[in-house]
Amino acid sequence: MDDTIISADIVVVGGGSAGCTAAIRAQEALPKGRVVLLEKANIKRSGAIAIGMDGLNNAIIPGHATPEQYVREITMANDGIVNQRAIWEYAVNSWPMLQQLDAWGVKFQKTASGDFDVKQVHHNGRYVLPMPEGYDLKKILTRQIRRAGVQVVNRIMGTRLLVEESGGQRRIAGVLGLDVRSGAFAIIRAKAVILACGASGRLGLPASGYLFGTYENPANAGDGYSLAYHAGAELTGIECFQINPLIKDYNGPACAYVTGPLGGHTVNALGHRFIKSDYWSGQMMLEFYKELHSQRGPVYLKLDHLAGETITEIERVLHRTERPSRGRFHAGRGHSYANDLVEMHISEIGLCSGHSGSGVWINERAETTLAGLYAAGDMASVPHNYLLGALTYGKIAAGHALDYIASKDVAGAGAETASFSEAIDAERARVLAPLARTDGIPPHQLEYKIRRLVNDYLQPPKTATRYERGLLHFARTAEELGQLGASNPHELMRAAECGFILDCAVMAAKSSLYRTESRWGLYHYRLDYPERDDARWFVHVNLHRGKDGTMQFLERPVAPYVVPVSDSELHSYSQLRIAEPANT
Amino acid sequence: MPDLPNREPAKAAQAKIVGNAQAVRRFDVPVVVDAAKCVSGCHICVESCPVDCLAIDLATSKATMKHDDCWYCLACEIDCPNDAITVKIPVLLR
Numbered sequence: 051m052d053d054t055i056i057s058a059d060i061v062v063v064g065g066g067s068a069g070c071t072a073a074i075r076a077q078e079a080l081p082k083g084r085v086v087l088l089e090k091a092n093i094k095r096s097g098a099i100a101i102g103m104d105g106l107n108n109a110i111i112p113g114h115a116t117p118e119q120y121v122r123e124i125t126m127a128n129d130g131i132v133n134q135r136a137i138w139e140y141a142v143n144s145w146p147m148l149q150q151l152d153a154w155g156v157k158f159q160k161t162a163s164g165d166f167d168v169k170q171v172h173h174n175g176r177y178v179l180p181m182p183e184g185y186d187l188k189k190i191l192t193r194q195i196r197r198a199g200v201q202v203v204n205r206i207m208g209t210r211l212l213v214e215e216s217g218g219q220r221r222i223a224g225v226l227g228l229d230v231r232s233g234a235f236a237i238i239r240a241k242a243v244i245l246a247c248g249a250s251g252r253l254g255l256p257a258s259g260y261l262f263g264t265y266e267n268p269a270n271a272g273d274g275y276s277l278a279y280h281a282g283a284e285l286t287g288i289e290c291f292q293i294n295p296l297i298k299d300y301n302g303p304a305c306a307y308v309t310g311p312l313g314g315h316t317v318n319a320l321g322h323r324f325i326k327s328d329y330w331s332g333q334m335m336l337e338f339y340k341e342l343h344s345q346r347g348p349v350y351l352k353l354d355h356l357a358g359e360t361i362t363e364i365e366r367v368l369h370r371t372e373r374p375s376r377g378r379f380h381a382g383r384g385h386s387y388a389n390d391l392v393e394m395h396i397s398e399i400g401l402c403s404g405h406s407g408s409g410v411w412i413n414e415r416a417e418t419t420l421a422g423l424y425a426a427g428d429m430a431s432v433p434h435n436y437l438l439g440a441l442t443y444g445k446i447a448a449g450h451a452l453d454y455i456a457s458k459d460v461a462g463a464g465a466e467t468a469s470f471s472e473a474i475d476a477e478r479a480r481v482l483a484p485l486a487r488t489d490g491i492p493p494h495q496l497e498y499k500i501r502r503l504v505n506d507y508l509q510p511p512k513t514a515t516r517y518e519r520g521l522l523h524f525a526r527t528a529e530e531l532g533q534l535g536a537s538n539p540h541e542l543m544r545a546a547e548c549g550f551i552l553d554c555a556v557m558a559a560k561s562s563l564y565r566t567e568s569r570w571g572l573y574h575y576r577l578d579y580p581e582r583d584d585a586r587w588f589v590h591v592n593l594h595r596g597k598d599g600t601m602q603f604l605e606r607p608v609a610p611y612v613v614p615v616s617d618s619e620l621h622s623y624s625q626l627r628i629a630e631p632a633n634t
Numbered sequence: 635m636p637d638l639p640n641r642e643p644a645k646a647a648q649a650k651i652v653g654n655a656q657a658v659r660r661f662d663v664p665v666v667v668d669a670a671k672c673v674s675g676c677h678i679c680v681e682s683c684p685v686d687c688l689a690i691d692l693a694t695s696k697a698t699m700k701h702d703d704c705w706y707c708l709a710c711e712i713d714c715p716n717d718a719i720t721v722k723i724p725v726l727l728r
Binding site for chain 1: 653654655656681682683684685686700701702703704705706707708709712713721722723724726727728
């Protein structure tokens with residue numbers, strides 16, 4: 051089969067929230083330029099918000115919140131280990147993006163006077179803007195993609211990046227990938243690449259044992275983390291896992307951000323509140339974990355005290371957007387919000403800066419450490435960035451990628467592909483190899499095994515002994531990647547994803563071992579180093595693939611804050627617990 | 635009765651290098667397509683699926699869930715123009 055060959059000025063990998071705004075911004079600035087949007091699914095239903103979203107979690111709307119407040123809140127929520135300039139860039143650019151979405155027809159909840167109806171869910175500030183009719187969000191973005199004239203290439207998954215090396219300089223030269231329908235190998239040459247591949251959402255195994263029962267859209271298998279790693283770009287904070295409080299078994303959000311402002315809240319088995327804030331932070335997750343594993347567990351979302359019309363309103367939102375099958379999950383068990391508590395649990399681990407802080411290291415210009423390579427959204431290192439962060443940073447990334455390709459020092463798209471023939475041939479052989487192994491291991495079985503090992507050895511709380519054992523198992527499993535067999539292009543995609551998942555597992559293990567303290571609540575809770583140690587560990591832990599092919603670690607200082615945060619504020623997220631009354 | 639010969643060292647070595655054998659097993663899958671309502675020639679649901687688990691069955695020209703990868707997201711059900719699809723919660727979660 052012939053290779054699929056594409057040439058572009060800018061290629062965006064991933065057509066979710068960040069990828070869409072990146073592609074729109076780039077194409078609008080280059081009316082005659084070639085902007086290509088690669089998507090492993092179909093952009094009309096892809097990314098974390100394939101089925102829409104029920105609200106913005108981090109809207110910074112004049113009159114309700116300021117960029118200073120927001121930067122301070124996220125600095126506290128992430129225990130101080132942040133690049134504030136990157137959060138600040140989001141904070142000041144997100145309001146124009148929100149207005150842009152409003153103009154595109156995205157429906158936000160407004161008051162009778164037409165003001166945005168902002169709610170408080172975070173520990174301190176007001177940033178949550180409901181979108182009760184947010185189910186059309188991805189369709190609206192897709193319409194804007196078409197209107198801008200972006201060249202959309204659906205069902206091609208990036209598997210490695212193409213890097214040009216000359217005179218000691220390294221810069222991006224394109225993307226290699228797989229057409230997951232035809233099985234063709236794809237070569238996409240580009241002057242700049244924007245990675246927007248979403249979270250590593252298929253890392254741990256859901257407790258149900260169902261591979262695709264993940265919180266994140268399971269198409270987001272950590273592709274971007276792996277692509278950036280193998281290209282030699284730095285990743286950061288990988289030890290700061292994503293763990294979410296979810297509806298038990300359904301493994302989707304309950305969702306406290308929707309129900310909280312309407313009076314819903316988390317309770318233990320005694321019916322008592324035990325956390326002050328339902329905002330998802332590692333510190334909140336640690337209290338949740340402790341409660342679940344105490345005699346006061348399990349933990350529930352309590353809605354049965356609410357008025358009938360409030361419950362109807364909650365159902366109208368939760369059963370139509372983000373994860374609309376929540377409704378039939380409850381109905382199938384004969385449960386209702388009016389009569390039953392919603393049993394909650396904590397999820398398997400993932401990597402997602404959108405919720406916590408682990409991602410490809412970027413600065414406030416969305417630049418990675420590799421020239422010409424940008425990253426945005428759930429895979430880029432701006433902590434707690436969520437949906438509006440993805441949309442905002444996609445646009446920021448495109449703006450700076452445009453500046454980059456306008457400079458003289460870029461790898462030419464289309465020309466001298468022959469000089470990459472060795473790298474291209476090796477990657478084609480690697481990606482297509484499972485097709486030749488007709489009796490090879492089916493990808494779903496190896497994936498199950500990798501993710502089961504992730505649960506066994508990496509699920510917090512963490513210890514060095516368990517993590518080192520885990521690494522031994524991952525090394526053994528890495529050899530089995532070479533025994534994968536695929537009988538069709540779909541299985542070929544799943545086989546390549548096993549590699550992404552294993553890369554993320556190894557990064558998660560080694561980063562966690564490196565940081566010998568506890569931080570971010572449950573996300574990096576080490577039983578062998580249970581205390582937070584600011585004197586030693588007030589640094590970013592970054593990793594990259596060294597010249598010898600091994601994983602290298604380095605520490606980067608936390609850049610001076612642009613918004614001052616006092617020491618007492620830096621510990622405010624450690625005080626989320628509500629004490630039990632003395633007589634219980 | 636004489637001791638059985640200990641074949642384990644040889645078999646253990648053999649197990650490391652022998653090829654793989656495979657079996658096929660049935661799966662209960664979440665996406666249920668009403669063939670009477672599914673329109674031949676339409677593949678909207680196949681394009682909608684974010685995990686590419688649907689396909690058109692070439693023998694019947696109808697959509698079917700081909701791979702056990704469903705996220706029960708309802709994209710196919712919502713986007714079907716003829717209400718031919720019902721998505722169930724996967725049996726392991728139900």
